[in-house]
Amino acid sequence: xxxxxxxxxxxxxxxxxxxxxxxxxxxxxxxxxxxxxxxxxxxxxxxxxxxxxxxxxxxxxxxxxxxxxxxxxxxxxxxxxxxxxxxxxxxxxxxxxxxxxxxxxxxxxxxxxxxxxxxxxxxxxxxxxxxxxxxxxxxxxxxxxxxxxxxxxxxxxxxxxxxxxxxxxxxxxxxxxxxxxxxxxxxxxxxxxxxxx
Amino acid sequence: xxxxxxxxxxxxxxxxxxxxxxxxxxxxxxxxxxxxxxxxxxxxxxxxxxxxxxxxxxxxxxxxxxxxxxxxxxxxxxxxxxxxxxxxxxxxxxxxxxxxxxxxxxxxxxxxxxxxxxxxxxxxxxxxxxxxxxxxxxxxxxxxxxxxxxxxxxxxxxxxxxxxxxxxxxxxxxxxxxxxxxxxxxxxxxxxxxxxxxxxxxxxxxxxxxxxxxxxxxxxxxxxxxxxxxxxxxxxxxxxxxxxxxxxxxxxxxxxxxxxxxxxxxxxxxxxxxxxxxxxxxxxxxxxxxxxxxxxxxxxxxxxxxxxxxxxxxxxxxxxxxxxxxxxxxxxxxxxxxxxxxxxxxxxxxxxxxxxxxxxxxxxxxxxxxxxxxxxxxxxxxxxxxxxxxxxxxxxxxxxxxxxxxxxxxxxxxxxxxxxxxxxxxxxxxxxxxxxxxxxxxxxxxxxxxxxxxxxxxxxxxxxxxxxxxxxxxxx
Ligand code: SF4
Numbered sequence: 201x202x203x204x205x206x207x208x209x210x211x212x213x214x215x216x217x218x219x220x221x222x223x224x225x226x227x228x229x230x231x232x233x234x235x236x237x238x239x240x241x242x243x244x245x246x247x248x249x250x251x252x253x254x255x256x257x258x259x260x261x262x263x264x265x266x267x268x269x270x271x272x273x274x275x276x277x278x279x280x281x282x283x284x285x286x287x288x289x290x291x292x293x294x295x296x297x298x299x300x301x302x303x304x305x306x307x308x309x310x311x312x313x314x315x316x317x318x319x320x321x322x323x324x325x326x327x328x329x330x331x332x333x334x335x336x337x338x339x340x341x342x343x344x345x346x347x348x349x350x351x352x353x354x355x356x357x358x359x360x361x362x363x364x365x366x367x368x369x370x371x372x373x374x375x376x377x378x379x380x381x382x383x384x385x386x387x388x389x390x391x392x393x394x395x396x397x
Numbered sequence: 398x399x400x401x402x403x404x405x406x407x408x409x410x411x412x413x414x415x416x417x418x419x420x421x422x423x424x425x426x427x428x429x430x431x432x433x434x435x436x437x438x439x440x441x442x443x444x445x446x447x448x449x450x451x452x453x454x455x456x457x458x459x460x461x462x463x464x465x466x467x468x469x470x471x472x473x474x475x476x477x478x479x480x481x482x483x484x485x486x487x488x489x490x491x492x493x494x495x496x497x498x499x500x501x502x503x504x505x506x507x508x509x510x511x512x513x514x515x516x517x518x519x520x521x522x523x524x525x526x527x528x529x530x531x532x533x534x535x536x537x538x539x540x541x542x543x544x545x546x547x548x549x550x551x552x553x554x555x556x557x558x559x560x561x562x563x564x565x566x567x568x569x570x571x572x573x574x575x576x577x578x579x580x581x582x583x584x585x586x587x588x589x590x591x592x593x594x595x596x597x598x599x600x601x602x603x604x605x606x607x608x609x610x611x612x613x614x615x616x617x618x619x620x621x622x623x624x625x626x627x628x629x630x631x632x633x634x635x636x637x638x639x640x641x642x643x644x645x646x647x648x649x650x651x652x653x654x655x656x657x658x659x660x661x662x663x664x665x666x667x668x669x670x671x672x673x674x675x676x677x678x679x680x681x682x683x684x685x686x687x688x689x690x691x692x693x694x695x696x697x698x699x700x701x702x703x704x705x706x707x708x709x710x711x712x713x714x715x716x717x718x719x720x721x722x723x724x725x726x727x728x729x730x731x732x733x734x735x736x737x738x739x740x741x742x743x744x745x746x747x748x749x750x751x752x753x754x755x756x757x758x759x760x761x762x763x764x765x766x767x768x769x770x771x772x773x774x775x776x777x778x779x780x781x782x783x784x785x786x787x788x789x790x791x792x793x794x795x796x797x798x799x800x801x802x803x804x805x806x807x808x809x810x811x812x813x814x815x816x817x818x819x820x821x822x823x824x825x826x827x828x829x830x831x832x833x834x835x836x837x838x839x840x841x842x843x844x845x846x847x848x849x850x851x852x853x854x855x856x857x858x859x860x861x862x863x864x865x866x867x868x869x870x871x872x873x
Pocket of ligand 1: 461462512513514533534535751752753812813814816817834835
């Protein structure tokens with residue numbers, strides 16, 4: 201997973217509330233075999249409009265997305281985080297998220313920043329013309345116009361994102377304990393190894 | 398002496414690799430079942446990070462979810478291609494990933510191929526007292542042989558492949574005790590539908606349910622797998638039934654089950670797992686088996702259960718206003734009027750299959766009802782999908798396939814089929830299906846499909862009468 205510390209760039213001023221995972225990635229994309237390429241399906245219904253933000257020259261490849269309340273609600277599909285990541289989004293800024301989505305986002309190296317609606321409104325304005333700067337280390341979002349918004353994040357999630365640690369890497373730190381458990385298992389319950397069929 | 402523990406607590410304790418300060422535990426996974434739909438991205442993730450599968454020996458892969466249930470080989474024995482490009486790609490990915498990562502693989506046309514949750518116990522790969530995971534929510538099924546089994550998402554599949562562990566919070570425990578004897582025509586499916594109707598779709602949330610009592614003990618392993626399969630429909634993380642002589646007799650001699658001295662040691666261990674006298678559960682529900690009738694669902698939640706002798710309920714009859722609204726919405730979707738007798742509901746489609754009800758006992762129960770009868774004219778589509786190639790072969794050896802086809806039902810190749818309609822087996826919009834599967838959700842059997850969950854015998858009865866039917870009327 202790519203570590204995140206500072207992200208600077210254009211922010212897509214989407215601003216919609218209750219963006220559900222069906223909007224982020226429609227169900228027919230679930231029948232795929234790869235996480236890559238899913239960016240094509242990201243926001244497919246919104247992008248059917250030729251004048252959509254995502255494909256406009258200013259915002260194409262933008263690393264930040266600004267949205268309204270309850271981002272990522274609906275079905276628990278992890279594909280939503282994959283699709284955002286593949287689209288190039290590293291940071292989402294919204295007033296609130298569904299729990300499952302924010303968990304999936306962090307697992308996939310995407311920073312979900314929570315800011316009050318007033319800050320969102322201001323950032324939406326700035327994003328129309330200028331870049332936005334997100335600093336995870338100092339937990340701030342700043343603009344070229346002296347705006348400075350501080351945000352909270354769970355320290356464990358922050359550490360995972362800054363070090364680029366996914367859950368597997370974290371568990372791998374317990375490798376010795378797993379190996380010890382496996383050795384003990386071979387002594388205590390040797391019959392657990394499946395018989396060769 | 399340590400304090401008395403439940404079956405769940407014993408299995409949990411035996412699998413803790415590490416405990417974190419917040420109570421989360423790193424749990425060792427003894428068995429990992431893999432299928433084509435939820436695994437491709439997990440393998441891709443391993444490849445991208447240069448990881449391997451930690452314990453390929455504890456992993457078994459078999460395709461089931463989106464395989465067509467029509468003939469899979471041509472006359473010359475060559476595999477026929479799958480028409481749907483995405484399904485074909487998922488199958489091709491599993492065919493490539495399994496050997497690349499050194500995992501045992503049961504091919505789509507192998508004689509043992511079938512639904513993961515049918516194959517696991519049938520091969521003796523699933524064992525009592527083990528932790529079992531699979532990227533499918535009905536993994537709870539394996540609780541029927543006394544395994545702690547639950548469904549996981551794709552990133553967890555990757556986590557288990559890489560580390561053979563999962564980070565989990567301990568669950569609360571719930572006992573559902575079914576005492577007494579069930580009446581004629583009442584099967585394991587009716588027991589679990591009745592339980593789900595009683596505790597509600599969220600009744601087991603945060604809990605692992607242990608099913609106990611004389612009515613559960615009396616069930617065959619097939620029946621116990623049916624009960625535990627739907628633990629998740631009651632909101633529980635998993636279901637469990639204590640392993641006993643019935644379990645040992647079922648598993649002995651299966652291909653991956655322990656043998657010789659290993660077998661004896663295993664049985665001794667399994668016998669020690671039963672809940673200790675004096676152990677307590679966080680929640681207890683007691684059900685009188687004699688009160689359970691052949692059951693059927695009327696709505697779009699598996700808790701929407703009535704006896705077949707009952708009527709479609711009036712939404713106003715529910716105390717909870719949110720349930721009233723949900724019931725009204727369900728009835729609109731299902732095209733049903735309150736007060737309609739369930740037995741007057743006409744059925745156009747029949748699905749006998751899924752990991753809930755596709756084992757040999759289910760095939761026999763359905764065949765016993767259709768034998769010597771004909772499918773009703775208003776039934777347009779009736780398919781019987783055995784849970785595995787071995788179930789299929791056994792049923793054919795007993796002549797059950799002929800009984801079905803003589804009655805006008807189709808006899809198919811094994812797979813998940815119309816349980817989730819990811820393959821071509823779909824119920825048309827607006828039509829009803831008497832289905833032996835586990836979920837009656839909106840659109841589960843195809844967009845606009847209307848599902849009535851029933852037992853195999855009840856589905857067979859609906860096939861021959863063309864309406865939901867009290868199977869007891871057709872029993873000799
Ligand atoms: S039959 Fe249905 S519930 Fe069972 S494994 Fe297949 S899709 Fe899942």
